[in-house]
Amino acid sequence: MTTDKIIELKNVSKSYDEKPVVSSVSLTIKKGEFVTFLGPSGCGKTTTLRMIAGFEKPTSGTIYISGKDMTTSPPYDRNVNTVFQNYALFPHLNVYNNIAFGLKLKSIPDGTFFVDKNGNKFENLRKLTKDEIAAKVKTALKMVDLEEYEKRNVSSLSGGQKQRVAIARSLVNEPDVLLLDEPLGALDLKMRKDMQIELMNMHKKLGITFLYVTHDQEEALTMSDTIVVMKDGIIQQIGTPQKVYDEPANAFVADFIGESNIFSGIMVTDFNVKFCDHSFECVDKGFKYNEPIDVIVRPEDVSILSSDDARAALLATISSCVFKGDHFQITAIIAGGEDYEMLIHDNVNCRPGDKVGLYIKPSDLHIMHKARIINEIVTEMWDTNTVEICGGKFPCQCDLPSGTKVKVSVDFDDVIIYDDENDGIIGGEIVNTIYKGNYYQCVVRTDTYYDFFADTEDEWLKGDRVGISVAPDKILITKLEETI
């Protein structure tokens, strides 16, 4: 084990009541790095942080801190400190005593040695003296610019000041790793920007490893050395901010970080992709021929040309143009197709209705495998012409007898989503919606934790309860051979 790795997670999983929150997370964090866990709420980032801090025990997997297995160690045995989202400053102690709390409990080697009966040599420990504590607290307060606040009651502090005290309280213990759980969430925008810069400066100055949790992609891109993008308890991508932004690993990452156009397409051959009913040259290869893929185009990678420009790969009609300070945000409808929409950031001012040409560099087309191309569920026949899917009885056209093991396939197009849960055969919750140029792809999680992918015309709000049904003739059923 090299000393270079400060934290290592190996296949760490956590579930509450059988419901997985974090699934098989593995990652290494190098000493002195600023790592950010980024993801939407409920993606397991905070739970992962709390497992590193020791507040939660993983259901399975191992956590190494400084090379030692610390999976089940209590928080007080770990040399990591946490800055809580709600600060958690002790209300009955003043600023000084809050910061001194950890120091008063600390024991340090006093330089003398002690040899026990078996000849083992131990270094004697002692508590810090009052003066040492006072000096350290002073330094910590100075670091966060709160020198005059020692005697203040914590309830009399503003949000930003509380935040600083919380950071000072953690850093004064000189931890190997500082864990920050959405520490800037409760601050206003201006304050947040200032604190971001201060945290980055502190990180540079102290050389302590920072592990930061946020759902704010901009914060993550600004501050981190490494970003870990998470969704549904699974790591989607680990990389530098640049890499995560420029080469997102999948449609989710692309959608979550920055704005992007996501289209469904087909990889015709190597270096040739087809989407929006047009063929494009690209730099990707190694896909199967005619494999369905997702194409991601960043709005700033699309250039607007005049419609008669020879380089224009696409012709489009401008539908809106909004001034955004340093660029125009333009929406264009691509001509000759099924009204695909393209979001563009450019410095050209256009008017709605203008006909323009669009150009995208081959290297700016990001092509990725689809997470899934069809919904597939292994289940049983409920009865002849009825199949059980996720606890619901779906009528179908299949004469297999009750109890037969079958595989059910449903196309994304054929999943019907109802506003009212009771209109569908089963209910579910929208967990994700991605706009794909001219339709929305949403993911509906049923009560049995199966994710239905559905292509719909309407946008569904994340977190909404909806009903799901499928027309009987659209349910494709294949009998599974009994395997023993």
Added chain:
Amino acid sequence: MKTYITNIGSKLVTKIKGFRITRSVFAYPYVLFMSLFVVAPLVILLANAFISNGQFTFSNFSDLVRDGASLKTLSFSILVGIITTSLCLLIGYPVAFILSKWSSGRLIVLLFILPMWVNFLIRTLSTRYMFEALGIELGIGTLIFGLVYNYIPFMILPLHTTLSNIDKSYSEAASDLGAHSITTFLKITLPLSMPGILSGITMVFIPTISTFAITQFLGGTSAHLFGDSINTKFEHQLYGVGSVMSLIMLALVLVSNYFMRKTNRGEAARNLW
């Protein structure tokens, strides 16, 4: 004279005509009830304390001081109050603490309150018969048992409310900063639950001193509390001295109320009632 009367009459008529049902009108019955049954008795009590044989006097106070027995009962009551309160705190705190950690805590708290719905005379009498059946002689021990049994919900409830309202992240933060569970309890949880402890103490201590029914059922012949003495004085028609003793009780209540308010701004108590 006549005009004067008609004047008053017409004023009254306009008053009655001007009478409208406003929201404050609904408070009148309550105000009337309170002044009749709470304020008036207190005034009578106060007057009684300074009247002896129809004359204003301080003799009731000197009588009480000279009558050593009553003062002895008072100090004995305070002692019993302290013992009962300490026992309630010692038993109630761990119970409230464990309950606040459990998710099913509320249900179990309900189980603790449930006996309170049974009339306390019935409960106390049953306890007495239980002791008699077991052949245990009634005395100070049985009295304290009865008091603890009766008043422990008043200790657990405010404690439970305070403890379960303490944000879990405080003890997590303490543990994060290097505190073991015992240190965390002593340095964080205990100080933060102080308002609950204080209101629990007040709610057990005062009723214990002034109780008299429980002593009559469970105290046997030896144990008398201050409440019994007051009762006895009134039974013997010594209204003056009895009133003075009641005033002492009242003073105790006011003093403890003052401390409770000062320390926790009435939070826990408000949650309970």
